[in-house]
Amino acid sequence: MLRMTGIGKSFLGVRVLGGVDLEVSAGEVHAVVGENGAGKSTLMKILAGVHAPDEGTIEIDGRSVTFGHPIEAQRAGVAIIYQELTLLPERTVAENVFLGREPVRRGLVDRAAMESATDELLKSLGEESFGPRDLVRRLSVARQQVVEIAKALSLNARIVVMDEPTAPLADHEVELLYTLVRRLTARGIAVLYVSHRLREIFDLADRITVLKDGARVTTAEASSLDTAGLVRLMVGRELDSYYPPRAAGPPGEVILSVRGGGNARLHDIDLDLRAGEIVGVAGLQGSGRTELAKALFGAEPFTSGEMTPRRPRSVREGIAAGIGLVTEDRKAEGLLPNQRVRDNALLVARATGAPRTGVERLLERVRLSPPRPAQEVRLLSGGNQQKVVLAKWMTVAPRVLLFDEPTRGVDVGAKAAIHDLMRELARDGMAVLMISSELPELIGMSDRIVVLRDGRLVGELPAGSTEEAVMRLAAAS
């Protein structure tokens, strides 16, 4: 029914997909799996007409199609349901389903027709807990997904793409989604199911396509694979880059310690960070990695549990306790884009009234190249920007530094420099925590790895553990 052949795509000269084939038949649940950055989302966005492929062809029912715009994919029968739902919260269910295509009678929207059509769609999906006139805002996320699917059906969708559909759902809602998926396939609709969660994949999928580093590894019958085999297919790769040597001796004293830390997103966090050690945090998207860093730092504080030093209730308390956070999103949370390198580096010191240190020396130490303190930060490369963020924290000499995706969007050279620096800081007696969704980096850098799942720490692995071991802990249930 759907055949994608030889799909390739590059962004800014970086190849994210190359020669990917995908075939899906009617009534099938076809899972697409792979690590972060394997190219799943890009492939799905090409199918949905969001991106145009650089190479390759798409056929639906044997006819070749090209999508210049998502609306064309929609007309060809492809519907995509994103993680972030795209409904209008203050409109009714029926208004959302028929958004932009409202039935009209005598120049006015025919509400009755719209609502009865929506009602039929909902009934066909076995949904009776809400009706066409309910406001979307009042529905749970699981029910909003039902509305999205009703909308897809009203557009005569024949291929429904679901991107991490269970990520925002509570456990008991996952069953509802399963039922929904099965109702779709019973009508002969093909479901492309993108997920990290291996259990769901084995529960639902007929066939599985594994992507790795932008290429297809294999497509196999789900029944021919087991969890371990699938994980091996997803991550099987050589450790191909260099990481600085680990600490020689045993780690030093405990600098930060949490017992039973919890808030809305985290539960029962027990964690010790020691001087001289780099602790890696692994976990799938939405497992609470960033939330953990922000809780330790005081930006989104723990509301329960014990912590030494005293549990920070604000960023300023966190900084005063000697904790620093290198945020995941540099542009939005890390930098002052229009200020000079120097002013960025001095920000924390100025904000907290700490004595100022020699900025020039620090910029040298973080290997900013070229070291131009008067340059505006927005003009720097990603790698240099990250070094400025590092310098910003080093001016106040924290005892604990939390890194959230420290090398995202950073070129290879700067990446090695940042890795060296992290190790150097640890060697000088700092406790370092590193969150990374890049498993090779996490394994290459960490002295031990703790794994988060659904806001809980579910295990700890020693240095040099395999990617399979990490993934199994992070994805299994």
Next chain:
Amino acid sequence: MRRALPIFVVLAGLLVAIAVVNPYFLEPTAFLAFVKRAAPLVILAAGQYFVIVSGEFDLSVGSLVTAEVVIAARLIDGSAEATWPVLALMIAFGLIVGLVNGAVTTLLRVPSFITTLGMLLILSGAVFLWTGGSPRGALSEQFRQLGRGSLGPVPWSVLILVAVAAAAVWATRARFGHTLVAAGDNDRAAALSGVRVARVRTVAFMISGLSAAVAAILLGGFAGVSAQVGKGLEFQAITAVVLGGVVLGGGRGSVAAAMAGAFTLEALFTLLNLYGISGALEPAVQGVIIIAAVALGAVRFPRARAAAAS
């Protein structure tokens, strides 16, 4: 500083143009008279700069000036002894209005455009209610000296302006100034680096209120008591700041350039006056300037950003 340069060139050009039409203009007396006339607007622009660079607006300064002058006239009522206490009260009132603007904007999260527009209406309504349309009382001679008189050849208002300008430049170079600009550039990043964003923004509004109080003291002496004395000053001040290359939305621009913008605006009005162009045209000129200045900024920055991204 690179961005600030154009405004100084424009200002110098305008001063030369005035001098061409009126050769006496660059003589000390005439020039000091010009500076004296410009002083209230320059001070307001300096205050407005702090609010704008932190990413906010203060539309309330014009009616705050009016309220200050009207209150002062009524309380002093020509009495010399009342002068100094009332001056202190005016300063306090300016700071309190700024504190309210800042607290409502940062704590209640009302956009400052709305907060200070509301304050503008509240103050002008209160003045109207209190005076019934025509201000009562009178300012004392001592009070009026500050706006009108001189210390030797130099007008008091020029001395006050110099002091305000020095304080403003000092504040931008102090820790406060740096954290304020940080909050205006990226308030998320600033907050996650330990900047007390709500507090520095509130202080910025208080500085703006203070500058309105000082401007009111000068204007009351210079122009006398009327219910129109501060009319339109908020927009003149914002125009001046934008003309100085300070970007609406915050994070970019210098206070010196903002003050130069105010001088430029005043010089432009002087020049138009010399050419016999009606003063009624001033608002129109101002409108053109503010749109043009913002448009210029908007055109320049996306290009620079695109260059940074590639």
